[in-house]
Amino acid sequence: MLLHLSTWPEVEAYLQTSTGIIMPIGSTEQHGPTGLIGTDAICAEAIARGVGETTKALVGPTINVGMALHHTGFPGTISLRPTTMISLIQDYITTLAKAGFTKFFFINGHGGNIATLKAAFSQTYAHLADLNLANGDRVQCQIGNWFMCSEVYKLAKELYGNQEGSHATPSEVAVTQYLYPEAIKQAPLSAEVASGYPIYSAADFRRHYPDGRMGSNPGLATPEHGEKFYQLAVKELSDVYTKFLQEE
Amino acid sequence: MLLHLSTWPEVEAYLQTSTGIIMPIGSTEQHGPTGLIGTDAICAEAIARGVGETTKALVGPTINVGMALHHTGFPGTISLRPTTMISLIQDYITTLAKAGFTKFFFINGHGGNIATLKAAFSQTYAHLADLNLANGDRVQCQIGNWFMCSEVYKLAKELYGNQEGSHATPSEVAVTQYLYPEAIKQAPLSAEVASGYPIYSAADFRRHYPDGRMGSNPGLATPEHGEKFYQLAVKELSDVYTKFLQEE
Amino acid sequence: MLLHLSTWPEVEAYLQTSTGIIMPIGSTEQHGPTGLIGTDAICAEAIARGVGETTKALVGPTINVGMALHHTGFPGTISLRPTTMISLIQDYITTLAKAGFTKFFFINGHGGNIATLKAAFSQTYAHLADLNLANGDRVQCQIGNWFMCSEVYKLAKELYGNQEGSHATPSEVAVTQYLYPEAIKQAPLSAEVASGYPIYSAADFRRHYPDGRMGSNPGLATPEHGEKFYQLAVKELSDVYTKFLQEE
Amino acid sequence: MLLHLSTWPEVEAYLQTSTGIIMPIGSTEQHGPTGLIGTDAICAEAIARGVGETTKALVGPTINVGMALHHTGFPGTISLRPTTMISLIQDYITTLAKAGFTKFFFINGHGGNIATLKAAFSQTYAHLADLNLANGDRVQCQIGNWFMCSEVYKLAKELYGNQEGSHATPSEVAVTQYLYPEAIKQAPLSAEVASGYPIYSAADFRRHYPDGRMGSNPGLATPEHGEKFYQLAVKELSDVYTKFLQEE
């Protein structure tokens, strides 16, 4: 059930059966010479919708832009500052919690979002406690990083070994190829690719990772791989969400 | 050209030909008993992409959640506070302006966004002026409200008269019917519908507008109407964007 | 009844009869070669006091500085950033609402304040809802723009035609001449005056509007005109305020 | 020279001769059973204008509302939170500093403003240093508290002894009587008056100071006293301002 294709009476009815909601969150950031700028949002949205179908859960609107400040040295990247993202997450959760939602499952497509998401959850729990809301201190948030699902990880290792890398990876590129075959890009990819440098400022990042990839060879991706990754992620995160709902 | 389906080298190339970008912005809010919660985002996104095709412009990711605090008395609504939205808009524009974009055209589907968007533009111009950015004081933002296009307005008047109302209108519902025929909803709509009260707090809004509609009869909407509204809006906003680009 | 000339027991007594208050808000910004920098505050304050007398309403202290970032390229302009103004408005309303005020009528002298004021109202309603205040969700705010009163508009059209322009207008200059005849300024005004450019950054504004006027000929203003504008505005806004008080 | 009665070219000319500006700052807060709610703003404004005349200095718009949170238990009080006031002061100084002002003399009528004003100056100096402004690190701010002028203090001691108290004092009431003889209030003043309790929350303040006075007997005030206080304050602060301008 997609929130944007529902009416408010339908949501009111849904709340009688469940107070859980799935929130896809991605990023709008460079993904190397061939990866789509929307990769993280595209993957998170599709997988979240898959989980929604599997579990009959409501799926909220995709947060297309996340915390990608370190990628802003490449054109096309858009980023929130962490404090903006904390306010945004707090606003989302607060307005939904007032309507009765208590279980928020963020299906996430971008590693760079994790720290700020966690900080936002802490800030929000404290905020809700101050509101004298009926279920204020029962609100619970979890992150499901599709790219860290154990089966996804295993398959990526199997297919790509250490050419999976950590940004603009063949696995995420494969998922976008499966979802948008019409947008498969071709561009020369140097065999040598930077890897292993920590992430600091945007300028520093571009100095060390000149084409945007981090140790990855997205040239290995295929739409068929993408379909498998998609299915593995949907299955595993559906289980996680189901357990999350059952947790007291 | 859709940003999320592009690569950063493609954006780099695009910037050689244009520094303009189209940003769809909607809302996630109740739209009465039959209107989709995503109505404003759905309309803004589709029309923005239409304008992008017509004008060969880059179209950014849709801002799905806007300023809808007054609708938060109805379940399913998500809203940013105005200060959060100002930070968000400033972050979007700042990261894009650093990459060279200077013309931001926000195609907007929600009247409640307008005031905060304008405030955000003012805040952002001042912020950019402090950054010693190459083109900091050349950045220009405009809002294109599709529902205020003169031809859209005329057709709505013609088709619906004063049953167009001002929220959960047949015209916007029609556009979503055209775009998502599989999500056309049926629900009883009372003939009498509240109208004319100003908008204050969320609780006050729900007291005065108990089913969420403001003077509208969305039962008049058809997918065929929707297609016409869509085409009129795309045509008119394409012209506006083209003139905006030419402005010094 | 002027708040600054009242005592707290007088305000306590007033609250037994009315929970409405009139808040004048202006700006401190350039008004062309002959317009006073305080024009917007001067007009708002005088008209607010006139409305206060007519309706026996309490009139608060004038907010002399508003959102005028686009005029800061001209010396003498002072501006709040929108987020500062939102905090200010929220603080004003919150402290007054705690004392029992529920109807806030902002008599405004500056078009540039409108968007930020509206954003501030939304932010404040949501803030008050979180405070568990007795009348928190009954607080209502309205803006009365004196320069947009229908009779004011009609007279300006009649007297000045399209030389009214949209900033440093003869009508607002006339009101200041009526109120401060000792401060009527003389300076050469070029016959040609820029008009029609949208407002972006402060630097961009000064490039396009080199003497600060926007399409206006303030040389047409007279103190006699000013008196008429003043009276028309007081009459119309008194009616608006009276209706606002009666609204449930 | 009053900023609100000047034009921008006049300010431009003034900046050739001086980069100093006088900013009156007061408060809108209860002043006991007979003191005007606007007392602090009224005194600061009048004395600032007197200093402006004496020293040929530009006088900015009065900041009518300051930091009076501890008085908000009494109706009619309006207060900024300290963080709002810091933003406000930073915005005022920043927009004026960009136009070339470097010496800011805040003539203050309210003890409760002092701490926040000082915090605001520190915050603003650091902010300006980050802007790469021509004279950013040359900006200097001082506070002139009229009620702490040595001659004012001496006269108050002489006229009222320890009945001067520390809030709703006869000296400040006297100044308002001199300036607004038409607004001299009569109300019973108990001989016993609370004094000596520190200031904490608004509720605590009202518990300890039930009629709003702090150890004062404003019944001793006369308009003639007020004139003397006014003149002493203008003289002394004019000297302070003149020395401030000469300071490197």
Place this chain on the structure above:
Amino acid sequence: MLLHLSTWPEVEAYLQTSTGIIMPIGSTEQHGPTGLIGTDAICAEAIARGVGETTKALVGPTINVGMALHHTGFPGTISLRPTTMISLIQDYITTLAKAGFTKFFFINGHGGNIATLKAAFSQTYAHLADLNLANGDRVQCQIGNWFMCSEVYKLAKELYGNQEGSHATPSEVAVTQYLYPEAIKQAPLSAEVASGYPIYSAADFRRHYPDGRMGSNPGLATPEHGEKFYQLAVKELSDVYTKFLQEE
């Protein structure tokens, strides 16, 4: 009783006997050629612990970094901006007040903290009032500046006359010598030392106070002096704290 060396059940037990807590606050800032950068935190911490022993009070963790923006022209200085410090103080007090603490005694080692601390208290009282906390409006905060204790002041005058100065003073240096004899520094101190300039920006401060001292001769300090200052401060502040606890 030191908070950091206690367990939560011990704190729970303590709250049965007292709701007071002592919070040491210092600064990390240059103290001239021979003064320790940690001087203000070192003194505040030691004296706070002495007061804690004398009065059996709980002593919280030392706030090592305060408001020292004007010293940031010298390497080694760390400073919060005033708004950050206000948030920090509010967070400290709020989390402790929720556990039942109501009396907060800040033993302070740095004059530059005072204004911001006071602003923070005002902001926090208002914040707590909005939380519907049991004792929200009973929370009380006081500052005990050890260097302003009357006996401390008298002894400093006696020992150093006007060579005490106002920053990097022999009295505070003496206290650090008493506490850290192993860290007594030697460096040439010019006989002439700047004094009397007001404090503005960091750059302006360093221009006027090139070696960081303000009118002081820390060469006069001895560990024996330090012990005396320490004892006088502990005694006087213990009395102040005891009275503070007794205050209703």
Place this chain on the structure above:
Amino acid sequence: MLLHLSTWPEVEAYLQTSTGIIMPIGSTEQHGPTGLIGTDAICAEAIARGVGETTKALVGPTINVGMALHHTGFPGTISLRPTTMISLIQDYITTLAKAGFTKFFFINGHGGNIATLKAAFSQTYAHLADLNLANGDRVQCQIGNWFMCSEVYKLAKELYGNQEGSHATPSEVAVTQYLYPEAIKQAPLSAEVASGYPIYSAADFRRHYPDGRMGSNPGLATPEHGEKFYQLAVKELSDVYTKFLQEE
């Protein structure tokens, strides 16, 4: 070299040889019935100073209070909200970076700080890039979590098996016993201890972890263990810091 025991000329000299600084960061939070509230700050400070001695690095003042909102259901806990902590970290780094520091190594004693620290680093890099600082985009921050050192982890496993748990662990308690043998606490510890619940709000945390421990048996700790953990952590983090300095 300890910053608080140094003078500014000593720091100036240090900067000629290194631009690195070690920042200890802990927390002030409940650590079960026998763990010290200051455990995380105590461990981080001691280990940071050990690393400072080993590597001749400058060690800054300890950040005693971190992000511990989930522990605030237990008395004695003090916590910053994440946004406050982000501002604090940004202020620390910014003031130090202006003096020339570029390598910031945060030795951390609290898992709950990690997410917010990472968010703060991202926010700060972007902030510094806007300041036109000489080395703004060269600033680099790393976190060294002593409890995650591989040798520490191995020893804890060996000594305690799964009784190490994840909060109020015997390993961290052991380190505090080694450092403060006079503050070793005795209290009954139930054999059964909650574990495995995710962390949400403070109230939820206390419901699930009634005595504050998370799966740990701190009764196994000894001061001798503590010494070993201390030494292993100092050694490993000294290596990490040394490599960090060498990184380009």
